[in-house]
Amino acid sequence: MANPNPTEARKAKRARRRGKPGTLEDARALLWRALSRAGELLEEEDPALSLKAIHAISQGAAAYARIVEVGELEARIAALEGDGSEEEGSGPRLGRGAA
Numbered sequence: 001m002a003n004p005n006p007t008e009a010r011k012a013k014r015a016r017r018r019g020k021p022g023t024l025e026d027a028r029a030l031l032w033r034a035l036s037r038a039g040e041l042l043e044e045e046d047p048a049l050s051l052k053a054i055h056a057i058s059q060g061a062a063a064y065a066r067i068v069e070v071g072e073l074e075a076r077i078a079a080l081e082g083d084g085s086e087e088e089g090s091g092p093r094l095g096r097g098a099a
Contacts, residue, residue, distance in 0.1 A: 014074065024067060024071055024074070025071075027067055028064070028067045028068065028071065031063055031064045031067065032064065033059055034056070034060055035057060035064060036059060036063065038053045038056040038057045039053070041053035041056075042057075042073045043052065092099065
């Protein structure tokens with residue numbers, strides 16, 4: 001029996017295949033392992049492989065820095081949100097404007 005809605009079937013199949021999305025910490029750990037491996041390749045005798053490792057390190061380091069920055073910002077936002085909910089009325093509050 002054919003599926004009456006092939007678009008929905010395709011979306012469901014894609015969702016099953018993808019599984020659970022990774023976390024920011026998973027990506028950070030994976031990038032760190034990749035950077036470590038690329039650092040090991042810098043010592044290779046083949047100059048072409050060393051140049052590829054240099055390129056991989058420069059690209060990976062930029063991505064790693066962004067991931068670390070986002071993680072730090074998320075932690076700061078969580079701390080700010082946590083401080084405001086503990087003591088209501090203890091400090092200045094930001095409103096939504098005149099509306």
